[in-house]
Amino acid sequence: MVNLIWLFLLMSGIFFAAVNGRIEVVTFAALNAAENAVQISFELIGIMALWLGIMKLAEEAGIVKIIALLVRPITGYLFPSVPRDHPAMGAIVLNLSANMLGLGNAATPFGLKAMGELQKLNPKKDEASEAMCTFLALNTSCITLIPATIVGIRTASGSIDPTAVVGTTLFATCCSTAAAVIADKIFRSCWERKRG
Amino acid sequence: MVEIFIHEISKWAVPMLFFIIPGIAFLKGIKVYEAFVAGAQEGFNTAIKIIPFLVGMLVAIGVFRASGALDVFTKLLHPITDFFDIPGEVLPLALMRPLSGGAALGAAAELIKTHGPDSYIGFLASTMQGSTDTTFYVLTVYFGSVGIVKYRYSAAVGLIADIVSFLASVFICRTVFF
Structure with missing residues (x-):
């Protein structure tokens, strides 16, 4: 594609x-x-x-381990193919947290670190694994709690309420992330069936 | 109030991380500088590895952007947006959003400036820009960093998320601001 x-x-x-x-x-x-x-x-x-x-x-x-432990119920559900204590989990969690907080420049290094760890678990080195697809589904749809850049632009253009869009952004980002997770699950099971 | 809160978080988040993480590491008896440098070394190879992937994708997107093809696709989609009563002004932003983060931000800023930040289109552009990430950039960089060329269904999932994000933005902005 x-x-x-x-x-x-x-x-x-x-x-x-x-x-x-x-x-x-x-x-x-x-x-x-x-x-x-x-x-x-x-x-x-x-x-x-x-x-x-x-x-x-x-x-x-040991900070990464503690954070990974806290969100294990969610990550365990999303990434069933990744062992619970694998270092990939820590990097994934850091990446998603950085995304949520709007720390774009921290998100990429953590994300690439996570990809490196996921690649170690990947049997086919030139093809995306299931866990990678799920991880990128979360990343491209990107849950954002704080849309700092756009609030900055609104402030600069003289908005009387620059943060009025925080709620609407949160709604839209939740919808798109939910859609990404569902689409990922559906595509994954279709893919598996095709493979037999 | 919320504005100050967001501003303060953006301002404090990184310095606090740089303060807390090395601080805790030091208290745990870790040789902090040595550990930092050991971690930092990994950065170089990863960043260099993505160059061919990024060149390939950015060239295709760059040519597409410069050619004026966007205007044509915008015009093609106008009847659909008109039918659903979506302002056509935001179409270039919606089309650009998955392709180029910089171009989308530029388009959003332009819409906010032209129509006013507190207009319906201003709210909609802000919401669209903030609620999703640049799908193709993420796919290119993330897969490129580990040398993966077969994306499986990732591009499809990313684009579905982009479409949902666009429709959700329209729905919520119309409900709240219109």
Whole structure:
């Protein structure tokens, strides 16, 4: 599916650029995006190092274990294929907590750490495991308790009530996360049946 | 009141984590600096590993964005949004949301500025922007970091969540603010 989406974005982009008579933007946009990708990765190095360093401290101090223990009923239900005391659980919990609090730059390092741990459990190294699919379903739909960025923008544009959207955002994010979890469960059982 | 609360949490969360975690680790007798550096070393490889995946995805999205294809798809979807009485102004934001976090934030900020933060469209754009994450960025970076190319059904799940988030935003904003 991702192959088709990728091809669709690229082909329709080139097609409409040609139709709109500005085919030259394709080259510029492509080179620009390639450069931007490297820049994002490089910026990520520092952020990754910082948060993984802090996480190592939290791990060794036993903080991660305590947090993972507290939410075990939920994570146990969502990730039945991950052993209860596996380090992946700690990273997953930290990632989801960072997302909820709107700490975007901490969420990615924890999330990638979780993916690394989940990959150790994955029998097929080039294909997503069930646990990874569930984890990314939670991540792309992202439960947000504090939409800090958008509240900031609203304040800056002179809103009389910048936080009026906190409740509506919470409602929408809960709906989308619920939909993601349900869709993940349905797709998973279809996938298993297909495999036999 | 809530605004101050959110502002304070955003301001204090990271410093407090940097204070509490090393503090507890120290009290537990851990060599804090050494442990920090040991953890930090993992960051480099992971970040470098995602470059080819990110280049591939961002180039496709970049070309799509620059071509004006978005306008065409917006026009195609207009009859549907009109039918459900959804303001068409938010369509580019809805289409951009799963593809590019930066572009979506830009579109949301623009809508908030043009229509006013406390208008129906302003509320709707804010809710849409805050209630979901950039699906393709997350998939690319997360799967890329461990070298996975077969996403199974992950893209479908992410897009379903995006559509639900959009419809839920419209529903709740219409109920509360309209």
